Amino acid sequence: MSILVVKFGGSVLVSESALHRAVSEIYRYTRDARKIIAVVSAFKGQTDQLLRLAGAYTQASSSSATPHLVATGEMRAATLLAMACERSGIPTRFRSASEIGLVADGEHLNANPVSMKPDVLTKDLEAVDLVVVPGYVAESASGEPVLLGRGGSDLTAVFIADKLGAPVRLYKDVDAIYDADPAQVGDSAKPFDSLNWDEALKIAFPVVQNKAMRYAADKGLIVEVGGLSKGYQTVLGAPTTYRKAAVLKRPIRIAVMGAGGVGAKFLERCLEWSDLIEVDRVLVRDPSKRRDHPLAAAFTSDARNFVRNDVDVFVDIGTGVSPSAELLEGFLKAGVSVTSANKQAVAASGDKLRAAAKASGAMLTYSASVGGGAPVIEALKRAVKSHKVKSIAGVLNGTSNFVIDQVESGKSFDAAMDEARRLGFAEPDSTADLDGTDVGAKLKLLREIAFPGLTPAHLEVGQITEESLIIPTGKGLRYVARCYLTEQGLQASMKLEVLDRDHYLVGARGEQNRAIIELDNGETWYVTGKGAGAWPTTESLLADVLQIARESKLSQ
Numbered sequence: 001m002s003i004l005v006v007k008f009g010g011s012v013l014v015s016e017s018a019l020h021r022a023v024s025e026i027y028r029y030t031r032d033a034r035k036i037i038a039v040v041s042a043f044k045g046q047t048d049q050l051l052r053l054a055g056a057y058t059q060a061s062s063s064s065a066t067p068h069l070v071a072t073g074e075m076r077a078a079t080l081l082a083m084a085c086e087r088s089g090i091p092t093r094f095r096s097a098s099e100i101g102l103v104a105d106g107e108h109l110n111a112n113p114v115s116m117k118p119d120v121l122t123k124d125l126e127a128v129d130l131v132v133v134p135g136y137v138a139e140s141a142s143g144e145p146v147l148l149g150r151g152g153s154d155l156t157a158v159f160i161a162d163k164l165g166a167p168v169r170l171y172k173d174v175d176a177i178y179d180a181d182p183a184q185v186g187d188s189a190k191p192f193d194s195l196n197w198d199e200a201l202k203i204a205f206p207v208v209q210n211k212a213m214r215y216a217a218d219k220g221l222i223v224e225v226g227g228l229s230k231g232y233q234t235v236l237g238a239p240t241t242y243r244k245a246a247v248l249k250r251p252i253r254i255a256v257m258g259a260g261g262v263g264a265k266f267l268e269r270c271l272e273w274s275d276l277i278e279v280d281r282v283l284v285r286d287p288s289k290r291r292d293h294p295l296a297a298a299f300t301s302d303a304r305n306f307v308r309n310d311v312d313v314f315v316d317i318g319t320g321v322s323p324s325a326e327l328l329e330g331f332l333k334a335g336v337s338v339t340s341a342n343k344q345a346v347a348a349s350g351d352k353l354r355a356a357a358k359a360s361g362a363m364l365t366y367s368a369s370v371g372g373g374a375p376v377i378e379a380l381k382r383a384v385k386s387h388k389v390k391s392i393a394g395v396l397n398g399t400s401n402f403v404i405d406q407v408e409s410g411k412s413f414d415a416a417m418d419e420a421r422r423l424g425f426a427e428p429d430s431t432a433d434l435d436g437t438d439v440g441a442k443l444k445l446l447r448e449i450a451f452p453g454l455t456p457a458h459l460e461v462g463q464i465t466e467e468s469l470i471i472p473t474g475k476g477l478r479y480v481a482r483c484y485l486t487e488q489g490l491q492a493s494m495k496l497e498v499l500d501r502d503h504y505l506v507g508a509r510g511e512q513n514r515a516i517i518e519l520d521n522g523e524t525w526y527v528t529g530k531g532a533g534a535w536p537t538t539e540s541l542l543a544d545v546l547q548i549a550r551e552s553k554l555s556q
């Protein structure tokens with residue numbers, strides 16, 4: 001298990017909408033199979049506000065009630081981050097300082113951590129991808145809440161990382177530690193790639209809590225410090241070097257197709273991140289319908305002049321094969337990287353798209369096309385780097401899975417489909433969710449990664465109808481897509497299957513997707529996440545856009 005401890009503090013959690021950035025940063029790692037412990041401190045200004053409030057009633061520094069009150073700031077931010085991550089489909093668990101047995105001694109407002117129960121966290125991470133923990137707060141040996149000194153969430157993160165033997169990254173409102181404060185001296189401040197502990201203790205203390213640095217220096221730990229959504233940081237605890245890495249100097253410029261259920265949410269997130277992403281143009285069917293949209297001036301219906309190489313990424317959130325497929329190919333040929341949620345377009349023209357990407361060197365990504373926010377494509381791409389895939393089995397359609405669960409709990413088939421449409425899970429023509437059209441495109445995309453060059457000798461396609469949803473007592477029913485190698489060649493099927501109730505795929509609840517990947521070395525990999533809905537799909541699209549920005553020539 002590859003664990004990373006991350007810490008989000010008030011300098012980056014400036015408001016509730018800043019939680020989205022933290023979610024995207026977490027998803028960046030969980031989609032690559034990292035397990036995350038997120039330590040969270042209060043929203044910007046909250047701790048001061050709560051201390052002032054305490055001071056209005058009593059002498060805050062001597063009251064045993066002060067840590068109880070101040071800790072509500074961390075509790076609020078951490079629980080909301082956990083909920084935001086769940087909404088975006090990241091399997092998440094929240095743990096309080098008391099639940100992880102974080103004990104500290106010393107003054108009640110400036111205590112030092114002495115012990116914790118790392119097993120609670122490692123056991124959680126066997127079941128989920130993320131555990132969120134409030135920072136700054138611990139318990140005294142007698143069970144009273146105590147605080148770890150101002151900036152103490154840094155210490156919580158460093159302490160937990162030490163006990164888990166995991167790397168730690170502290171997110172700040174600066175992208176690195178500089179040799180002088182950039183707010184004071186401007187561009188003459190030079191960023192460090194790394195800083196040894198002696199120098200870090202002299203330079204980095206306005207950014208990182210001194211106690212946390214001393215703890216890390218004593219233990220010889222490595223601590224990364226950087227900004228959100230960036231591909232660079234300063235590494236504390238390594239020989240001092242100034243920054244050599246290329247950095248992103250301007251927002252990523254994008255062209256988008258589609259402003260429907262997913263597209264509207266994606267554009268909303270881009271507007272929140274205008275420092276990072278600039279929406280240049282949006283292809284819609286009828287721009288006149290959206291005059292009051294903040295991006296109205298960018299809306300166009302002119303598909304023929306849409307392909308131009310004046311953007312960094314084309315984001316396809318359209319439907320159907322055409323014109324998405326032509327636009328994806330056009331942008332790739334023009335050297336513009338692309339990401340697509342439109343599985344029909346990518347599945348229909350995968351060879352052409354791969355050829356265009358290869359010829360121009362642009363990146364072709366389509367994580368959101370399969371699994372929504374469940375990182376099935378990432379898992380398969382990782383798997384084929386070092387292994388041969390023997391089989392894939394998965395629940396790959398959120399709508400039908402949601403409907404099966406709803407029908408099982410007593411709802412009518414039609415009412416469940418209506419609900420899936422209302423929640424934005426279903427395809428524009430929702431028969432595609434029931435007759436294998438949606439899953440067929442997804443299975444093709446997975447097959448092309450897992451079994452390149454092979455097509456199934458046989459493909460069995462089943463449909464979902466009201467009458468077909470008969471669930472035998474004690475069993476589970478799932479629409480399962482399979483692709484597997486046999487001596488007779490590649491076989492594939494997608495159909496309703498009766499499975500044991502404790503089968504991994506039956507564990508996919510509602511709109512969740514799940515996949516099981518069997519490898520030739522005997523390993524079995526499991527992938528889970530929300531397979532449909534605007535939030536998880538947007539997260540997946542953003543992760544592709546930000547990955548393209550980090551990995552492409554954009555930062556040179």
Ligand SMILES: NC(=O)c1ccc[n+]([C@@H]2O[C@H](COP(=O)([O-])OP(=O)(O)OC[C@H]3O[C@@H](n4cnc5c(N)ncnc54)[C@H](O)[C@@H]3O)[C@@H](O)[C@H]2O)c1
Pocket residue numbers: 257258259260261262263283284285303317318319320322323341342343344368369372424425426427428531532533534537
């Ligand atoms: N809804 C989900 O949960 C989900 C998840 C993963 C992937 N997807 C995929 O994302 C895409 C969008 O899904 P959605 O739920 O937002 O659908 P939607 O129907 O709400 O939105 C699609 C948008 O694309 C626009 N569009 C289609 N053809 C166009 C054209 N020729 N010119 C301009 N605009 C055009 C439509 O007007 C509409 O606004 C689909 O390909 C879908 O399969 C959806």
Ligand SMILES: N[C@@H](CCO)C(=O)O
Pocket residue numbers: 369370371372396397398399400425426427433438531532533
């Ligand atoms: N309609 C699709 C959207 C995600 O691809 C589903 O329900 O799975």
